[in-house]
Amino acid sequence: MEGFLLGLGSGTACMAYCYPVLLPYMLSEGKDLRQGYGRLALFLTGRLIGYIAIGAVAGAVGGLLDGEVSSLIASGATLLIAVLLILRPLLRKRHRRDALCTRQPQPVFSQGWYFPLLLGLCTGLSICPPFLMGITRAFAAGGIWQGVVFFIFFYSGTLVYFLPLPLAGLVGKKIDIGFIADIAMVLMGLYYLYRAIITLIPLI
Amino acid sequence: MRVTHTRWLLSLLKTLPVSLLCAGFGFMAYMGMMGDLGYDHTLFGISIVITWAFISTLFFLMVHTGKTDRYRAILFIAYAVLFSIGFIANNIANRGAMFFTEQDIARCEIPFCHIATTMMLLPMAVGKTLLFPGSLSAILSMVILAVITALVLGRGFCGYVCFYGGLEDGCSRLSKKAKIKGINPKWSLIPFAVLITSMLTTLAALSPTYCFWACPFKAVTEYEKIVNPIVLIQTIIFLVLFIGLVVVLPILTKKRTQCSFLCPFGAMMSLCNPINPFTIRIDTEKCTGCRRCIQVCPTFSLTHESLQTGKPRINCTKCGKCVDACPRGAIHYHIRGTCPDRGHEAKRLIFLHAAFILLIAVGAPSIADGLYRILHLIVAGSFV
Numbered sequence: 195m196e197g198f199l200l201g202l203g204s205g206t207a208c209m210a211y212c213y214p215v216l217l218p219y220m221l222s223e224g225k226d227l228r229q230g231y232g233r234l235a236l237f238l239t240g241r242l243i244g245y246i247a248i249g250a251v252a253g254a255v256g257g258l259l260d261g262e263v264s265s266l267i268a269s270g271a272t273l274l275i276a277v278l279l280i281l282r283p284l285l286r287k288r289h290r291r292d293a294l295c296t297r298q299p300q301p302v303f304s305q306g307w308y309f310p311l312l313l314g315l316c317t318g319l320s321i322c323p324p325f326l327m328g329i330t331r332a333f334a335a336g337g338i339w340q341g342v343v344f345f346i347f348f349y350s351g352t353l354v355y356f357l358p359l360p361l362a363g364l365v366g367k368k369i370d371i372g373f374i375a376d377i378a379m380v381l382m383g384l385y386y387l388y389r390a391i392i393t394l395i396p397l398i
Numbered sequence: 399m400r401v402t403h404t405r406w407l408l409s410l411l412k413t414l415p416v417s418l419l420c421a422g423f424g425f426m427a428y429m430g431m432m433g434d435l436g437y438d439h440t441l442f443g444i445s446i447v448i449t450w451a452f453i454s455t456l457f458f459l460m461v462h463t464g465k466t467d468r469y470r471a472i473l474f475i476a477y478a479v480l481f482s483i484g485f486i487a488n489n490i491a492n493r494g495a496m497f498f499t500e501q502d503i504a505r506c507e508i509p510f511c512h513i514a515t516t517m518m519l520l521p522m523a524v525g526k527t528l529l530f531p532g533s534l535s536a537i538l539s540m541v542i543l544a545v546i547t548a549l550v551l552g553r554g555f556c557g558y559v560c561f562y563g564g565l566e567d568g569c570s571r572l573s574k575k576a577k578i579k580g581i582n583p584k585w586s587l588i589p590f591a592v593l594i595t596s597m598l599t600t601l602a603a604l605s606p607t608y609c610f611w612a613c614p615f616k617a618v619t620e621y622e623k624i625v626n627p628i629v630l631i632q633t634i635i636f637l638v639l640f641i642g643l644v645v646v647l648p649i650l651t652k653k654r655t656q657c658s659f660l661c662p663f664g665a666m667m668s669l670c671n672p673i674n675p676f677t678i679r680i681d682t683e684k685c686t687g688c689r690r691c692i693q694v695c696p697t698f699s700l701t702h703e704s705l706q707t708g709k710p711r712i713n714c715t716k717c718g719k720c721v722d723a724c725p726r727g728a729i730h731y732h733i734r735g736t737c738p739d740r741g742h743e744a745k746r747l748i749f750l751h752a753a754f755i756l757l758i759a760v761g762a763p764s765i766a767d768g769l770y771r772i773l774h775l776i777v778a779g780s781f782v
Contacts, residue, residue: 214601221594
């Protein structure tokens with residue numbers, strides 16, 4: 195219960211870290227709510243895999259990672275987020291054009307099951323303060339299983355804040371929200387690129 | 399002869415509310431600024447009288463001639479230029495320089511402008527936090543202004559109240575013919591993307607990213623002192639954006655390119671356009687499809703589709719340029735919920751009164767201040 199409440203309490207910080215990645219993407223993917231929640235589930239699964247990976251490495255080394263190593267992982271993941279956000283609209287546009295030309299179904303990338311998964315994974319790997327808080331408390335839970343259970347509840351608490359996100363795709367009856375979202379994704383990508391460069395420079 | 403006299407008198411009578419309001423604000427500005435800033439009594443008094451006469455005359459001409467944009471533009475351009483002069487002069491008087499330092503940021507002494515309100519919304523809603531290094535009273539007054547304007551004028555703010563818009567409006571009128579034509583109106587959706595991005599990045603970075611990275615108007619107000627490579631890059635970006643979007647592209651396209659392709663506040667006001675009472679309507683029966691209105695619209699708000707539906711796009715600034723330009727008089731101001739076929743002039747006047755009340759409340763002190771600085775330059779040889 196404590197883990198769930200802690201997750202619930204740090205939800206606004208989670209929003210600050212994940213919404214910038216997720217919102218333009220959800221806006222760009224249209225109005226189908228079922229697909230929207232499917233994409234959200236994939237993103238959250240990817241994020242959980244990222245957290246588990248960090249947690250496993252941290253467990254293997256017997257504590258939280260060295261500052262420089264964790265910074266390097268986080269910066270690399272941020273760089274990958276930037277690349278994904280910038281390339282996504284461009285690739286999708288090309289695939290859409292190809293699909294129109296050949297009159298064939300759109301390729302897998304544009305229907306995109308692995309894009310949200312990858313985006314979630316990178317977000318999970320770019321270590322954020324709520325995750326640090328959760329995993330620190332999990333380490334102090336008294337044992338491996340207690341820690342795992344604590345972290346699962348903590349993670350569940352943060353999920354509440356993501357539930358409204360697929361509804362974002364419903365806006366934009368009067369304006370071409372897909373075009374706006376594509377531009378926003380590229381701009382967000384540039385922002386993450388800047389953040390990655392700024393954090394990578396001192397490490398290299 | 400008698401008819402002409404009656405028309406003049408009627409126009410004067412219709413100008414009276416705006417004129418009285420302007421006089422009232424002038425008096426308040428006189429009393430307020432004299433105490434705070436130690437201005438020269440006579441010079442500031444003269445600048446207030448000139449401001450009052452200037453605004454009243456232009457409003458009178460709008461009422462009397464039935465033309466909107468012709469006189470609005472004069473006021474709007476003068477307002478922007480004088481605002482910049484007054485703002486820079488005040489900075490130099492208070493800080494000794496146009497730039498601000500990290501100490502000014504730490505002391506929360508950075509003036510807050512309406513564009514920054516767009517970035518404050520998400521952090522305010524999510525984290526109950528104001529992420530701007532300015533005074534609380536300045537931030538709150540701008541938020542209140544934004545809410546009132548959104549409800550009353552919608553994106554009409556950008557045609558009457560914005561203290562930056564006149565700069566590019568002026569530049570867009572410098573050339574006789576557009577050198578670049580045929581820009582796809584779809585690009586005018588970019589500000590919505592900038593709005594989303596600036597809100598989200600402000601939330602993520604816990605700092606007003608648009609202000610630091612993308613605001614071109616730092617070139618005519620204030621900017622951060624260059625102390626490291628990042629601030630240098632930011633300075634280069636805002637200068638490029640200012641020269642490109644506020645000066646060069648408006649001259650080449652005869653459009654307000656910064657408002658159309660960048661400004662997040664304009665995007666927010668566009669979203670408020672459907673909820674405020676005033677709008678522009680095209681009489682589809684009178685319209686001959688000459689496309690003159692599409693050609694003159696400075697914000698890509700009219701398209702071929704608009705001529706068919708009788709409605710402009712969501713980003714209309716209600717500047718009245720299309721109303722003035724239509725050779726058939728097929729475009730007019732409209733108040734939602736009223737009969738679209740009658741009372742066009744009355745609706746235009748009601749809109750102009752609403753717009754001028756806000757313009758005077760926000761702009762009259764700035765105009766007077768800018769004029770004071772110019773008078774001071776003439777009399778004393780210095781802006782400050």
